[in-house]
Amino acid sequence: MKRIDQLISSLSVRRILRITNVRILAQLFFFSIFLFSVWATWTSRLGGYPVSRILEIDPLVMISTMLSTGYVYRYLGWGLLILGVTLLFGRVFCNWVCPYGSLHQFVGWLFNIGRARDRIDENRYRSIYFLKYAILVVLLILAFMGALQIGLLDPICLMYRSFATVVAPATDMVIDTVSLKANNLELDTLWLDSLKFGPGTARRVFVGSFWIGLFIFGLVSANLLIPRFFCRVLCPLGALLGVISRFSLFRINRDVHKCTDCNLCLTRCEGAADPQGAVRLSECFSCMNCIDDCPEDALSFSLVRLDTKQVIPAPSMSRRKLMFASVLGLATYPFIKNHGVNTDENFSGALIRPPGSVEESEFLSKCIKCDQCINACPTNVLQPATLQEAGIEGLWTPVMNFNIGHCQLKCTLCSEVCPTGAIRKITVEEKLGKGSFEEQGPIRLGTAFYDTGRCLPHAMEIPCVVCEEVCPVSPKAIQTKDVEIKNVFEEIVVLNKPFIVPDLCIGCGICQTECPVKDERAVYVTAIGESRSRERRLLLRTREVG
Amino acid sequence: MKKSKSIQHPEYEKTPMSRRVFIRRIATAGGLGGAATYVATAPEDWPLSMKDRTGLRSVPLVTPLRLRDYRVERPSQAVDIGLGRQGDTAEKLRRALDAIGGLTHYIKPDDIVLVKPNVAFDRSPNLGATSNPELLEILIRMLLVDCRAQEVRVADNPIESPADCFAKSGIRYASEKAGGRIYLPDSNAFKMLQTPGAELIGQWWFFHRPFTNVDKVIGLAPVKDHNLCGASIGMKNWYGLLGGTRNQFHQDIHAIVSDLTLMMKPTLTIVDGTHVLMQNGPTGGDPSNVKAGNAVLASVDPVAVDAWAYEHLLERGRDYPEYMFKAEAKGSGSINWEGRVREITG
Amino acid sequence: MARKERIFTNKKRRVYRKHISGGETIFGGCFVFFLVLAGVWFGLKGDDFDPGERDISMAVMEESQVEDTLYRSPLQRWADPAQVGAVTPAHQLGIFPASILEDGWVPSSRPQRFDESNLFEKINGAAPQYFQYGFNALHFLSIEKKQAELAISIELYDMAQFPNALGIFAAQRDDDQDLEELDGAHFYRTAAGALGVVGRFYFKLTGNQNAEPVQEKALQLVKAICEIPGDSDQSSAIYAVFSESLGIPFQRIVYEKSDVFQYDFAHDFWFARPDASRDSRYYVHSARNSEEAGTLYDKLLENHLYDFTLVKQSADKVVLKHNFLNTYMALARYENWVYGVENVPDVNAVERVLITLTNALFEDEEI
Secondary structure, three states: HHHHHHHHOOOHHHHHHHHHHHHHEEEEEEEHHHHHHHHHHHOOOOOOOOOOOHHOOHHHOOOOOOOOOOOOOOOHHHHHHHHHHHHHOOHHHHHHOOOHHHHHHHHHHHHOOOHHHHHHHHHOOHHHHHHHHHHHHHHHHHHHHOOOHHHHHHHHHHHHHHHHHHHHHHHHHHHHHHHHHHHOOOOHHHHHHHHHOOOOOOOOOOOOOOHHHOOOOOOOOHHOOOOHHHHHHHHHHHHHHHHHHOOOOOEEEOOOOOOOOOOOOOOOOOOOOOOOOEEEEEOOOOHHHHHHHHHHOEEEEEEEEHOOOEOOOOOOOHHHHHHHHOOOHHHHHHHOOOOOOOOOOOOOOOOOOOOOOOOHHHHHHOOOOOOOOHHOOOOOOOEOHHHHHHOOOOOOOOOOOOOOOOOOOOOOOOHHHOEEEEEEOOOHHHOOHHHHOOOOOOOOOOOEEOOOOOOOHHOOOOOOOOOHHHHOOOOOOOEEEEEEEEEOOOOEEEEEEEEEEOOOOOOOHHHHHOOOOOOOEEEEEEEOOOOOOOOOOOOOOOOOOO | OOOOOOOOOOOOOOOOOHHHHHHHHHHHHHHHHHHHHHHOOOOOOOOOOOOOOOOOOOOOOOOOEOOOEEOOOOOOOOOEEEEEOOOHHHHHHHHHHHHHOHHHHOOOOEEEEEEEEEOOOOOOOOOOOOOHHHHHHHHHHHHHHHHHOOEEEEEEOOOOOHHHHHOOOOOHHHHHOOOOOEOOOOOOEEEEEOOOOOOOOOOEEEOOOHOOOEEEEEEEEEEEEOEEEEEEEEOOOHHHEEOOOOOHHHHHHHHHHHHHHOOOOEEEEEEEEEEOOOOOOOOOOOHHHHHEOOOOOEOHHHHHHHHHHHHHHHOOOOOEEEEEEEEHHHHOOOOOOOOEEEEEEO | OOOOOOOOOOOOOOOOOOOOOOOOOOOOHHHHHHHHHHHHHHHHHHHOOOHHHHHHOHHHHHOOOOOOOOOOOHHHHHOOOOOOHHHHHHHOOOOOHHHHHHHOOEOOOOEHHHHHOOOOOOHHHHHHHHOOOOOOOOEHHHHHEEOOEOOOOEOOOOOOOHHHHHHHHHHHHHOOOOOOOOOOOEEEEEEEEEEEEOEEEEEEEEEEOOOHHHHHHHHHOOOOOOOOOOOOOOOOHHHHHHHHHHHHHHHHEEEOOOOOOHHHOOOOEEEOOOOOOOEEEEEEEEOHHHHHHHHHHHHHHHHOOOOOEEEEOOEEEEEEEEEOOOEEEEEEEEEEEEEEEEEOHHHHHHHHHHHHHHHHHHOOOOO
């Protein structure tokens, strides 16, 4: 015991284990967990890793999906953990856990070459920082009405989405290039595969990922103008935690008797929380930098009862602004809903949702656009939706693009990683409609159609039927009418003219992926006939084989 | 003319450029300009010329790969096709290999061996759409233990997602358990391959990555029904080494499959007749499509073994698919298997 | 020299405070420990999943396997369009076999099929007679040979059963014509065609002119019709008795479906004339059971007595004499059978003929 006492009291140990160092350790830890999660979200690695847990502890995801659906899906109850921590310690999530916050802080620190005096000015509170509360109000009202849009700005969703569709493929591309150069030098580079986010497959591309990349790049760059611009101005999750943190038991306390008003505590204040005056509880990230920076030892992170004065607990948002924000939220709902791109009467044939997806309006009230499903997809078929397919409301939600890949028959990974149940967790048995799911039949994503004007056997007297060969269901949903003809070159050829048996087609899209007519495929799948929606079904009845 | 008022400081002194510096600059400019003029305008065949009169010089030059002939002469007392139908899978394989002279005759110590199973689809092992993982495991062990091969590589370019196909077909587990090394096709894995004499794939994208320094190649093919070309057995198995736009192959599948036999001259073709996909091929997917074949074949003649399997395992008689005749015509083997098959019994 | 431009910050992290509390250190230690625990937990979760959910077991697949029973149309072979007859593919001929197109005949219409609901469209007033005989369908096709301006229309009546076909044939045929037999078909030739029956089919072939090629083709068509599957079933017990046991030729055997003896309660009677030169006929009816046979017997007897007088009566057998024609008839019953002879010129012959019939019908039984 004595030794431990000595150890604790030794100054170097105390300096090493001081709270700011521990905070950095926590940030490293959670960022690594995040990176590991993105890395492990791959078919050969997934195992049972809770790769979506960082999304699931996000209380904004829990609260907003609860508002939009009335229920708390699967692991979303974990959000209570962060709520509880916030009630005790304030917005520690923002500066201890949030990988996006860590990224901002790191970038801000790395590129900030300003002098201490300038930094002190940068870190003073500005009135624009109320904006995040307005955003939160708008998003929560939208969620309550049934349009879930938090994913656009929720930092965790944003982070996952950007890494899945921008950072991961970019990393893989760099590794591929390096590996190719090394291969040419006869070096064995198989080990480099373990660094890739999507090993053992062709290069992954994501439609419209440029805009996702631009979005995160712009937000990160904004750190150079206002430190932690996103966290201070835009972050709805931070706003939510800010509202709650007014009740926290611990906070930064300033001993006014020791304080010399030197303002050094502002040099590295992450939240612009004014620790030099009345600390703004709802802005403070609990980064603890001010404690380190106080030459007078006037600041401490301690229980509220030490000093109940010297604090501004609530967000500084006037009732007028709150009212405006509420009206804006209420007005936005019909505004985006009436856009009319994705209704049961007018929906895009390209709006094909992954297997296990719930009915479309419910889907939109659950999907947070984190794009974990897209990251998990082994064939690259899942793509972030563009405005064309899903409208404003469905921007960056997952859709299947069968020109790029197909839905792997025995793969249900997207449904496993979905944190909110927009893609309900299914088993392979349920997907294929076997065993106890025989009654309800397989999950259908859409229906395949032929463009007989472009299909080689139908239109050009050339044998083909790759589509029939790859059709994975048994019996095959693509059958052929076999005709022997003499073509214009006077050769006798057998044409297997394919046609679709819609009762058997599950819309997996492999026929479209493998069709050699590559620009506009001669066989293509559209969303009609998907089994998740009564409104978008095609057949009155399904005839059975055998 | 009115004399302008000097604004210079009275003590300011000019420092003109020295002659030496001036000449050096002129020389540099002249040299660079002259060199640039030469490089840009000299005729194409002059040394160092960068002139590209037609625009064709800038078309990148591809130097395609060539594959080796991996065949090994069989021992004179052995036959071309070995058949094993007794005992468990290991026993069947051993009997089949013994009939053609034993595996150790073909694989020497320190060889790097590539085994090419058929993992084209994401199907369970017993559905006949992919090679039997048990057989693969036994084969890899034989290669590593009995033949003391330096390394066994397992490679295929599936039609569906590679990682899933290898995992769900059991090939990955079997290979890892036995000590094989799996190569998955990624964007780097393909290079242009030249096959002289081939009708249609004279140059095509080839899954070259696992072939670096390979000494022997063994095909491990299941026996499958195939709507377009009749049957997918040993020869069709090499399809999985090609990449690029192979969905065009179906426009003349028989020519392509026979070309594959020109491209790949394997050391051995092992035909896995444990589960035979009788219909709904080549994907299968339903147990009702599969028949237990209970046979393993090993052969040095890829054509004859396919013909035998077509007749006896797929039970389609002697109405052989066209590609077998084409392969025979291209000199890759002969269809007539009679008198060349030996089954070791007892 | 200007000061070196910095890209990244060069600020060292400095601690200005003088005091670091023990509590903070202890918290720090605990927290690091917590992070390690969390990391270990995260890592251990890697194996915590059910592989069964990501694949499907063979057992389940076998349990819900599907036998592939889809119909797949056969390969349509290429044929030279110059050889016209051969090009019309089998699937465009309906029920008719391809051999009806031999010798360069081609269909001049698509095959048509009429059933009870639309038979009127084809033959209008004649339809009810077919319905009486259990009509099932009419297959109609006309074929032609353009160069020679020859045409034949084929009417093929599917009467469901052989007796029906025989019945309608007997009702419509010209009794003066002698029947020919070919491959199981019984028919006679008309001026430009043929009329006949094979199995459940009753066919009419009508050519456009009385020419040799038409006659030849008609004969070949009869053969072709015999190829249609399922039409050779001529099994009928009573027919067999007449044709085999009593050796009566096809031509003299008749089947009446309804209104037998012009009574609406009598149907399904077979008639046969044992002697070509005489009018006397056997008749036989097989009822479902002996009770029905009894009822029919009584009714027949009762109704016949309006025109006949009773000559002789025993338990299940009567002999009657017609009031005006002076012919005799016998009516008998045995179990579910009602049978007899009619139009017999003298009384002695009645008994004799009846015994012949009885013996033929119930060969193995004692009566």
